[in-house]
Amino acid sequence: MRYLRLYTVFFLMIPLLIFAEDGSQLWLRFPAKNGIPADKIISKGSSPTLTIARKELISHWQGQTVELRTENKDKNLKDGYRIISTPEKIVISAGKEIGLLYGVYHILRLQQTKADLSHLNSTEKPSYDVRVLDHWDNLDGSIERGYAGRSLWKWEDLPGKISPRYEEYARANASVGINSVVLNNVNASPNMLREDYLKKVKVLADIFRPYGIKVYLSVNFSSPKVLGGLQNSDPLNKDVQKWWKEKAAEIYKLIPDFGGFLVKANSEGQPGPQDYGRTHADGANMMADALKPYHGIVMWRAFVYSPSKDDRAKQAYLEFVPLDGKFRDNVIIQIKNGPVDFQPREAFNPLFGALRKTSEMVEFQITQEYLGFSNHLVFLAPLFKETLDSDTYSDGQGSTIAKITDGTLRPAKITAISAVANIGEDINWTGHHFAQANWYAFGRLAWNHQLSSEQIADEWIKMTFTDDQNFLNPVKEIMLSSRETAVDYMMPLGLHHIFAGGHHYGPEPWGDYKGGRPDWSPVYYHQADAQGVGFNRTKTGSNAVSQYFPPLNKIYGNISTCPENLILWFHHVPWDYTMKDGKSLWDELCYTYDSGVKRVRDYQKTWDRMEPYIDEQRFADVQSKLRIQSRDAVWWKDACLLYFQTFSKKPIPYDIERPVHELEELRKIKLNMGHHN
Ligand SMILES: CO[C@H]1[C@H](O)[C@@H](O)[C@H](O)O[C@@H]1C(=O)O
Known part of the structure; x- marks a missing residue:
């Protein structure tokens, strides 16, 4: 009797097993x-x-x-x-x-x-030679800023046991033209270079090779000391140089087409050449020399910021511009799209174009560290395009970041582009079904940065879901507006980094980490007071505007010409300042937050109508994520408006939906999901 029941349950489940759609095939549906x-x-x-x-x-x-x-x-x-x-x-x-x-x-x-x-x-013909996914995966299987489960790389099983997902992963990358992968976190464990790990890396490299993919590793600058037992890791120490040369030889013996190293040095507590009074160039060149005989490259990150009284947004430029021309040909400087940190919207990083004799590449973040993790639907192609199309004016009008990095404007020795992956063990790879589109979009733009966001969304929807116009058009609209929507309900008008410390998920504009570094506190970034809100980066403030080429320095530096979507990035703006549409800054802020919330609600309405066109499973998954996003948008709006209101002392316009939270209640929410800011 009992067995009979089990049988029945099993047979009843068969249709479910056949028809349930898990999203594991990504866009490769035939x-x-x-x-x-x-x-x-x-x-x-x-x-x-x-x-x-x-x-x-x-x-x-x-x-x-x-x-x-x-x-x-x-x-x-x-x-x-x-x-x-x-x-x-x-x-x-x-x-x-x-x-x-x-x-x-x-x-x-x-x-x-x-x-x-x-x-x-x-x-x-690809826009860039080296099209890289950076994984922030740790050797213990966890992923820094990963929201789709644990790492795909099963270090404990390798080299003997091989997961079928390694090849599926390579195939997905090849299908969009990604040809380089950095396997491990830039906060790198020295153990990555241990012989046993290199043998595991070799297995992955062998699987990826037929798909045109080269493997790279993030390396810890202290490896010679920690792993090799040397006295120090000083780049000018002959023994240290020898250690890297021997390490390179060992790697290339196992992996003859190994791509090279990615390095985070002297940033957020990571070791680096400055520990020995040397420069980034000294450090990068030492590694470049070790890799040179094998045609390997060094991607040296410009994401550096150390405790300083100066504006954090200025640091990369200040540290790297004096080193221009001092780097070997096989070094490329990897620069985050913005000068702070992958915010929903940033001004572009002024280092682009400022290095004239050094190759530069963009680093984007696909994983949504600052965009609602894998809960929020945010299509990132518009963000990527916004950066690539930004005109730096470095060599006159038309000096876009795309042209600086793809070799058009300056014959670069290496052309490359990279992004931090959002991939994990989850069945659908990326946590949110729509986050797959961001992996896809990055690959497509790395191949051809002229593609439009619209074109990429169109392809992706047709491949991943259906080409039925009743689905395609409304869903495309959601995707194309989704990044702006997220900016609106999180950090409109140039606000930035008002996230809760550590996890970077929810709002904490009141955050003031007294005793810690001031630039880890949200209050440092928004500078709200009785007069107004925003970071004064003009001449009367930190003067970060001076790092931009003319006429941008003037345009950004003048409150009346500064684009309004960056106004609080560059200016401390009075609450009653009149915006272009005639509203006061305070009212504008309120209406913008509100419109972000409303648009997420519209996404819910639109999505619910999509039920007939796709499988139940993916329909329901996205529906429930949109519910979370909708609640989070209200959380952001209430937290920011109620908190800023304590300074502006003005009413929230009466035609806007009232807050549903108490400020005091919101202040108590403290998710414990991360380790540092
Ligand atoms: C890998 O560390 C990250 C850190 O988790 C993240 O919060 C910050 O965005 O940037 C760092 C970096 O890019 O190095």
Whole structure:
């Protein structure tokens, strides 16, 4: 009897098992039927990369014959490819085999998005040579700022046991052109370079290689001392230099195409060359010399800030500009998009364009440390584009960050772009189904920074969900407005870093970590007082505006020309200051928070109408995340408005929904989710 019941339960569950959609396939969703037979693929050779390309076609391609051929004349396309179609066949040619695989993913994407395949004639060449995902994964399996479960890398099982997800991960990356991965956290354990760990890294490198992906490691500057037992890790010490050379030799013996090192030095307590009175250039060059014989590179981070009385936003520029021209050719400076820290909106980092003789790359953050973790739906392509399209004026008008970093404006030795990954063990990889779109968007923009956010969202929705217009259009609208919405309910008008310390999830504008570093306190960033709110970075304040090229220094420095979405970033603005729409600053702040809340509510309404178009599981998952986002938006609005009201002493405009929390109650909320600010 008991067994019978168990059986029944089992059989009842079968449809659920078949129809439940978990999101694990990401955007790689293809018709269930087979693709073309093997004899409709014309190709020479049987390398692992070509084998994958053929397998993808045999499993998923529904169209005409495909010819794949490497051509010497296409070598200048780097990883790129050409596609030409006739009714009978599609020819994909490339200088390298990886270009052929990328070309195959290209036509599969066209098929998925129902594009016209009959008259293809296009050439694709990546915007950047090195397209990097940085993982902040620790050796114990935890992930710094990770919100999708534990690390994919099972260090304890490697090198013997191999998770199928390693290859799935590589495939997803290759499908959008990502070709480099840094496996471990920039707050790096010296153990990463231990022999046993390198053998594990080798296994991952071997799995990733056919997908065109190179492995890199974050290294701890003190490794020679901690791991090698040397007296110090001084970059000018011959023994230290020798230690790095030998380490490089050891790595390349295992992994001949190893990419290189990523280094966070003298930042947030990490060791670095300054511990020995040396410069960032001394440190970076020592590693660059060790990697040079193998064509490895050093990505040296500009995210440095040490206790200082000066404005934190100025530090990267102050430390790196004097070192311009002192770095080896195989060093590239990795610069966060903004000068503070991956905030919902920042002015761009003034270091872009300021280094004239040194290669520069952008570091974005895909993981939503400051954007609601994996609970909030925030599509990041508009944020990435905003940075890349920013005009620095470094070499006159049109000197965008895209052009500075992709080699157009200055022939850079290395061109690269990177982002901190949002990937973990969760079945859907990224915690929120829509966070997959941010991984996708980064890859697509690293390949082609000219793509629009709209185009990327359009592709992604069609591939991941459906091309039904009733779903596509409203959901695209949600995605495209979602970043601005998050800015509005969290930190509008240039406000920044008013997060609760440590976890960076909720609001804590009252946070004043007396005794700690002032620049870890939200009150440091908003500077609210009886007169107004905002950080004065003009000449009468920290003068961070002077780090921008003319005319931006003037534009930002003048309250009447400063873009309003950055006004509190650069100015301390009186509460009754008249904004462009005629409202006072205080009223503007209130209405902006309120509109952020309202838009999340609209997203809920729109989403609920989407039920007929997609599977139940993903529908319900997103629905419940939107509920959280909606509650959080109200939390942000109430916390910020009630707190700022203690300074402005003005009423919240009466047509705005009243706060539903007490300020005192909000002040008590303290999630304990992190370790430092
Ligand atoms: C890896 O450390 C991070 C830290 O968790 C994070 O809060 C801050 O954004 O930036 C640091 C960095 O980028 O180095």
